[in-house]
Amino acid sequence: MDDSGKGGLRDLLTGVAADRRKLLKGAAALGLSAALAGRFGTGDAWAADFDWKKHAGTKLSILMTGDENDHRALADMLPKFTEETGMELEITSPALGALIEKTLQNLKADKSSFELIEYLGFLTTQQVGGGYYEQLNAYIDDPAKTPPDWDIADFLPPAMANVGIFDMATGTVGQGKDIYGIPGLHSGSVIYFYRKDLFEAAGLKPATTWDEFKAAAEKLHSDDVAGCSFIGANDFSLAAVDWYTRFITTGGKLMSGSPKEKNFKPQVNSPEGIGALQMLIDLLPYAPKNVTKYGFAENVDGFSTGKIAQMIFWSTIAGPILNGENSMVADKTGTGPVPAKPGETPRAIQGGWGMAIPKNADPAKKDAAWLALTWMTSKEFNKYEVEKYQIDASRTSAFTDPDLVAKLPYLPDALKAASTAEIIPTSLIPEFFQLNDMMNVEFNAALIGTQDAKTACEKVQKQWEDALRKAGHLA
Amino acid sequence: MSAVSAARQPVAVIEGRDRPALTAWLLLGPCVLYLVAFSIYPLFYSLRLSFTDLTAATGTGNFVGLANYYTLLTDPLFWNAAMNSAIMVTAAVALQVVLGVALALFFDLDLKGAWIVRGILLLPMLITPIVVGVMWRALLNPDWGMVDWTISAIGLTPPDWLGSVGMAMVTLILVDTWQWTPFVFIIVFARLQGLPREIFEAAEVDGAGPIVKFRRVVLPMLMPAIVFAAVFRAVDAFRSFDLIYGLSYGGPARGTTTLAFFSFQNGFQFQNYGYAAAVAYSMLIIIAVGTTILLRYVQLRPGQAR
Numbered sequence: 001m002d003d004s005g006k007g008g009l010r011d012l013l014t015g016v017a018a019d020r021r022k023l024l025k026g027a028a029a030l031g032l033s034a035a036l037a038g039r040f041g042t043g044d045a046w047a048a049d050f051d052w053k054k055h056a057g058t059k060l061s062i063l064m065t066g067d068e069n070d071h072r073a074l075a076d077m078l079p080k081f082t083e084e085t086g087m088e089l090e091i092t093s094p095a096l097g098a099l100i101e102k103t104l105q106n107l108k109a110d111k112s113s114f115e116l117i118e119y120l121g122f123l124t125t126q127q128v129g130g131g132y133y134e135q136l137n138a139y140i141d142d143p144a145k146t147p148p149d150w151d152i153a154d155f156l157p158p159a160m161a162n163v164g165i166f167d168m169a170t171g172t173v174g175q176g177k178d179i180y181g182i183p184g185l186h187s188g189s190v191i192y193f194y195r196k197d198l199f200e201a202a203g204l205k206p207a208t209t210w211d212e213f214k215a216a217a218e219k220l221h222s223d224d225v226a227g228c229s230f231i232g233a234n235d236f237s238l239a240a241v242d243w244y245t246r247f248i249t250t251g252g253k254l255m256s257g258s259p260k261e262k263n264f265k266p267q268v269n270s271p272e273g274i275g276a277l278q279m280l281i282d283l284l285p286y287a288p289k290n291v292t293k294y295g296f297a298e299n300v301d302g303f304s305t306g307k308i309a310q311m312i313f314w315s316t317i318a319g320p321i322l323n324g325e326n327s328m329v330a331d332k333t334g335t336g337p338v339p340a341k342p343g344e345t346p347r348a349i350q351g352g353w354g355m356a357i358p359k360n361a362d363p364a365k366k367d368a369a370w371l372a373l374t375w376m377t378s379k380e381f382n383k384y385e386v387e388k389y390q391i392d393a394s395r396t397s398a399f400t401d402p403d404l405v406a407k408l409p410y411l412p413d414a415l416k417a418a419s420t421a422e423i424i425p426t427s428l429i430p431e432f433f434q435l436n437d438m439m440n441v442e443f444n445a446a447l448i449g450t451q452d453a454k455t456a457c458e459k460v461q462k463q464w465e466d467a468l469r470k471a472g473h474l475a
Numbered sequence: 476m477s478a479v480s481a482a483r484q485p486v487a488v489i490e491g492r493d494r495p496a497l498t499a500w501l502l503l504g505p506c507v508l509y510l511v512a513f514s515i516y517p518l519f520y521s522l523r524l525s526f527t528d529l530t531a532a533t534g535t536g537n538f539v540g541l542a543n544y545y546t547l548l549t550d551p552l553f554w555n556a557a558m559n560s561a562i563m564v565t566a567a568v569a570l571q572v573v574l575g576v577a578l579a580l581f582f583d584l585d586l587k588g589a590w591i592v593r594g595i596l597l598l599p600m601l602i603t604p605i606v607v608g609v610m611w612r613a614l615l616n617p618d619w620g621m622v623d624w625t626i627s628a629i630g631l632t633p634p635d636w637l638g639s640v641g642m643a644m645v646t647l648i649l650v651d652t653w654q655w656t657p658f659v660f661i662i663v664f665a666r667l668q669g670l671p672r673e674i675f676e677a678a679e680v681d682g683a684g685p686i687v688k689f690r691r692v693v694l695p696m697l698m699p700a701i702v703f704a705a706v707f708r709a710v711d712a713f714r715s716f717d718l719i720y721g722l723s724y725g726g727p728a729r730g731t732t733t734l735a736f737f738s739f740q741n742g743f744q745f746q747n748y749g750y751a752a753a754v755a756y757s758m759l760i761i762i763a764v765g766t767t768i769l770l771r772y773v774q775l776r777p778g779q780a781r
Binding site (some may be wrong): 098100104234288292293298307437444445448450 | 724
């Protein structure tokens with residue numbers, strides 16, 4: 001590959017967030033379509049030449065989340081990994097809080113104990129922006145280091161933008177040409193779940209607007225089945241899923257300005273902000289009577305035992321809900337895009353994780369770490385994860401795989417959601433979790449009736465402004 | 476030289492010289508090293524941390540003097556947590572002392588088969604607090620929890636255990652009491668068993684009824700054990716984090732966020748390490764002052780109690 005080709009590829013790769021089609025077109029023009037097309041076509045021959053065992057004997061360590069099924073999928077595949085690469089991989093997978101702490105300790109140490117680290121997309125600014133991870137463009141550009149069928153163009157553009165691309169000069173996620181992380185082991189967003197049988201029996205169509213959502217909730221509510229549900233507990237997803245989805249799909253804009261300009265101002269107390277919370281309060285009569293204590297598990301349990309008629313939720317739960325072994329409503333559940341105000345695009349928050357190589361990892365093992373990273377973010381691995389654990393894919397090929405779609409019919413909806421997902425603007429600053437907590441506490445208080453929607457939003461607005469000023473993001 | 480005294484000087488005579496200092500250091504060394512590594516160093520490290528603005532965001536940790544402590548004093552969330560801690564410790568410990576003493580007196584009657592019940596009674600204390608929290612959260616689940624199901628089955632309406640601010644604190648206190656009353660009971664019961672029975676008989680001969688006997692004779696003699704148990708429990712309840720983590724996660728609406736949980740949130744959720752260390756040190760100060768006062772109270776009554 002000549003230099004111009006490399007430069008072209010580099011530009012193309014970093015532009016992946018913008019438009020996958022453009023990438024493929026450009027790649028074809030550069031004669032690289034075979035490489036980007038991966039195993040489909042001449043890539044097979046090229047892949048056969050790739051030396052997977054060049055780092056055989058190397059021992060690697062990965063730090064990853066133990067809260068999802070990623071670590072289980074990786075553990076399942078370890079024998080295959082060792083067989084194909086000759087390398088050994090040790091997995092450390094604590095829960096989120098401990099993961100963040102351990103990650104930061106490692107990133108700030110003289111030498112990281114882990115050659116690979118998985119980080120939450122909401123922490124991209126904190127960890128990638130902190131300059132702790134190796135820039136990956138040189139690895140991606142080098143055909144001796146990157147398997148030809150790895151196919152970077154196959155990653156979901158919003159996921160790539162959320163965890164992979166970062167502009168150090170401006171401190172902006174998803175902007176520029178530099179890649180620091182690879183989406184994985186999974187991505188995802190939010191979709192609409194509804195009970196097909198109940199909707200059909202009542203002569204209703206799945207809700208496409210929030211008014212329809214409320215009307216259906218009212219009509220379907222009974223002693224046995226709640227008309228709808230949502231995260232009502234003091235839980236991360238109360239703000240991030242239920243409030244934020246309603247907020248942005250009714251025209252809300254969470255932040256104005258930018259942290260860099262020190263004019264990063266919240267709009268929580270805007271009419272859309274108050275309106276989104278009021279929507280949840282108005283749904284209380286049609287929700288499970290204990291919905292203010294409902295977090296992730298309660299909603300999944302409630303829906304899969306047939307006690308909830310509709311809700312919006314992380315698409316990652318679709319697998320268990322549509323799996324007859326875990327769910328009593330597997331064959332009665334339909335999925336679709338989240339409702340939205342007429343004229344607004346149905347969309348929700350961008351979730352998911354990234355994988356990267358710490359700068360302070362053992363230099364002698366970095367090439368091996370990259371090879372391992374490509375192995376565990378490959379199409380085959382992603383397909384295995386989706387099939388076995390029904391986690392949200394990070395690759396388009398897994399979302400559109402005919403076998404998987406036949407087995408898991410929600411995948412096209414999950415792909416659509418993942419393709420339109422938005423990065424929540426507060427994740428651009430390291431105080432993201434603190435701001436989210438403030439919102440959850442006040443919104444939960446509004447739902448249990450100790451304050452009204454306006455008061456709750458005003459309080460959050462004030463608390464956020466104080467926190468942003470203290471952190472130097474708002475003058 | 477007896478066999479015992481010979482055995483006491485093995486190191487000192489190794490080279491034919493008396494080196495008691497070396498012996499002492501060899502024996503104390505591992506202990507001192509352990510203390511330095513796992514107690515003293517972390518204590519000073521966290522103290523230093525509390526004077527910095529270290530967050531995951533900055534990663535710098537500039538010295539800011541007493542700024543974190545000043546922020547604490549003006550932070551309504553800190554005062555909310557302090558108030559919750561005070562309520563939890565006072566109510567839980569008071570309840571546990573009353574129930575623990577009552578149980579001790581009951582089992583002192585030495586009823587037939589009491590030893591079996593006594594053994595079962597101690598079981599909650601043996602369970603890890605995080606498990607207790609998760610277990611009670613499940614039992615009190617409003618949709619499928621056994622407690623709510625039982626209450627509903629007998630035609631009553633179950634309380635909103637963990638759903639309202641006030642009730643969540645009550646639930647936390649009740650669960651803590653369920654777990655730790657056996658601890659107070661066992662301490663008081665051991666003391667009670669060791670008391671000379673002649674004094675009780677003398678009081679009865681002098682005409683003291685059960686209430687007077689308890690108030691004037693038994694209770695004063697039990698006081699050291701009660702205060703010890705109360706101090707121990709107060710310190711433990713004040714530091715309690717895992718039970719809250721499993722049971723209510725500090726909610727709803729920060730209704731069960733105690734100082735320990737507040738420190739955890741700042742340190743491990745928000746990565747404000749400097750501020751979290753300041754919260755932890757404020758707890759240390761409160762515990763030190765509170766414990767000193769309580770223990771001093773015991774020492775003020777040695778004549779009656781020991």
